[in-house]
Amino acid sequence: MKYLQQQSRLKLAIIGALSLMGLTACSDSDDIRAIMPPEPEPAPIVMHDFDVSVTNLTANQPLSPVVLLSHTSNLSIWQVGDPASVALEHLAEGGDTSMLVALDGIDASSVATAPIGPGANQTLSISIPEAQVAQLSIATMLVNTNDAFTGVQQIDLTSFTVDDKMTYHTMAYDAGTEANSEAKGTIPGPADMGEGFNAMRETNDRVSGHAGVISRDDGLSDSILDASHRFDNPVATITITRKK
Amino acid sequence: MKHTLLSSALIIASITSISTQSEAEAAELSINITNLTNGTYFTPVLVAGHNAETSLFTSGTMASEALKKMAEGGDIGDLDAMIIGADGVTVTNPAEGLLAPATSVNDIMLTTSDSQNYLSIVAMLLPTNDGFVGLSSWPIPTTAGTYTIMLNGYDAGSEKNNELINGGGALGTLGIPVDPGMHGGTDGAGIDDLSENNNVHIHPGVLGDMDNTGGISDLDSRVHRWLNPVAKVTVTVK
DSSP states (O other): HHHHHHHHHHHHHHHHHHEEEEEEHHHHOOOHHHHOOOOOOOOOEEEEEEEEEEEOOOOSOOOOOOOOEESSSOSSSSOSSSSSHHHHHHHHHHOOHHHHHTTTTTEEEEOSSSOOTTTTTTEEEEEGGGGOOOOOEEEETTTSSSSEEEEEEEOTTTTOTTTEEEEEEEEEEOOSSSSOBBOOOSSSSSSTTOOOOSOOOOSSSEEEEEOOOOOOGGEEEEEEEOOGGGOOOEEEEEEEEEOO | OOOHHHHHHHHHHHHOOOOOHHHHHHHEEEEEEEOOOOOEEEOOOOEEEETTTOOOOOOOOOOOOOHHHHHOOOOOOOHHHHHHHHTOOOEEEEEEEEEETEEEEEEEEEEEEETTEEEEEEEEESSSSSEEEEEEEEEEOOSOOOEEEEEEEEEEESSSSOOOSSSSSSOOOOBBOOOOTSSSSSSSOOOOOOOOOOOOOOOOOOOOBOOTTSSSSSSSSSSSSSOOEEEEEEEEOO
């Protein structure tokens, strides 16, 4: 009861303050403005925190540092059948996420500091202001390839309540930006330590499901890859958990 | 009027107690397993119902000794004992031997208690070094119906994939025990498996070659390759 009384007194005080502000707005006097009550503190921004754990399911394809992209717009990071964006090309050929995080429409992003080794897993966090919680896209390169990547995109985060968890088993895509020559000097991963991004596009310039690598053990004589670099889907398990 | 209200309340109360009871009751499952591969056998299958704390395998972690025994030599005894020891329930070897490529074993009956909420299935992929087909901790639905699950081929990460058929099925013995389909070759040089991945992962697939009396592998690339999924499982929850 006492609490209620206090509350109504508080309400009265607020109403009083508001009417005073109303008066202030009507008045031309600087003196009255000077005694205005201080502006109320803006409401604290509520953040939604998500953990994204990525398990590398491949035998011998390290995954480049994972990028998490939060976007309110219906942004498509890749579209099977369409040419890859230059930003995606940078990721798929060289593991470089800097252009993806700078894309128009990205509200928040998080980039891992290290690659994920074959059979290893890693958890990355992202904190998104409540008003911007909408969609999440995730991408990483299979680094012992010319231009293979994996990920998920446009995951609806609005349906996640705290402790909700969603798991995705993801497939390998071919960015279609660089021919899958597997040749020495063309693969940035530890199998070759060759070139990453190259602005040249292959003739078949479109994103598709990846057919896998061939390797020199399987008859592609000038391939720098061996049998252990071959892979089958799924190549990663991605689990998104809302923490806060 | 009051009487009616009271009886509806009683009815609601009794419905609630029925549904609570049915959740606590055993689930009856009927399971079909189809080997989808072209030339790869499943060794005796282990079907297990178990609690949340138990699992047969987890991708991205080191295989247990019991899992390695299954993946390298088809021996499900230790995994079975592990499940039984953890208050689980199992069906062992429902196909009564090997489950041949493109064949099915149907109507495997598994009755689970209320604490055995998860279904797992494993069998070795033969001929491989340490490949297996697996389902790990699938949450058993509480709604009756028929559910379809596609299973992938895993690599236990415990043995190099040298692809030589030499009878090596014992734990830690390098090599493939046998090719039941008799398509395997001899005198392969052996693949130098350069993967350093010692954790359970998706199998990259076998390589094989087309040389039956030499080459790099004793497997036949025209017979023994697969792509995921390698098995189709349907579970009917009664």
